[in-house]
Amino acid sequence: MNIKFYKYQGAGNDFVLVDNRKNVVDHQNPALIAQICNRRFGVGGDGMMFLQDKQGYDFEMVYYNADGQPSSMCGNGGRCIVAFAKYLGVIETETEFLAVDGPHYAKISAEGDWVSLQMIDVDTINSDGEAYVLNTGSPHYVLQVDDLKSKDVYHDGRAIRNNATYSEKGININFIEPLNDGYFVRTFERGVEDETFACGTGVTAVALAMAQHHNQTGHVTTPIKVLGGDLNIRFDYDGKRFTNIFLEGPAKLVFEGCLDV
């Protein structure tokens, strides 16, 4: 069987996308998805997504991590699938689509390469020692460190993700360092089991945790630098609840091709 695929990246978080509106691909096949995401034996990607038809919405986003397992929300994946929907002509410059954590509103530039994606509201941030733990659609651990540039994110992130507290369900580990304007963030991602170049739900978690830490209320905008580029988070915070959370940044089609599976 031949499957047409599209490779997208959002700040270096990269994904294989398939238009499955006609439901021709049975994607409940972890071994196949892991093989397609493999950087030596497949197309390569941090995850794979299927754009499906969904009544009441423009489309549905079905997301798998690179290990082939279905996962929780992917923010950069959400931004990339919005760009893909525009490329396919499914949407124009605004959309309401369904993802695993519920409905999402998004806006895309007329050029189709800049996406502003609304994330779920957040009202709970827990502590684990000096780290913050919260769910922005996916579970995240946020820890401020020194000299992030030189940090062994793979080694240290993997150790936390696999400790007794988190090993069963897994968690994404975000190490952060303040910049003059915003934060530098490096993330070890669950399901990729490696450092990725960006994580959208991760940088969202960082911006919210830091707003609570610094008691920044009102309308807040937080620029974030990641290995793959720049992202922006904006939200409202009343001291208890984070609402109108938007993750913004680039989403680009890299190449397209055909898989023989």
Ligand SMILES: N[C@@H](CCC[C@H](N)C(=O)O)C(=O)O
């Ligand atoms: N890259 C993502 C997060 C994808 C899900 C994550 N790996 C998990 O399993 O929690 C993002 O941009 O949010």
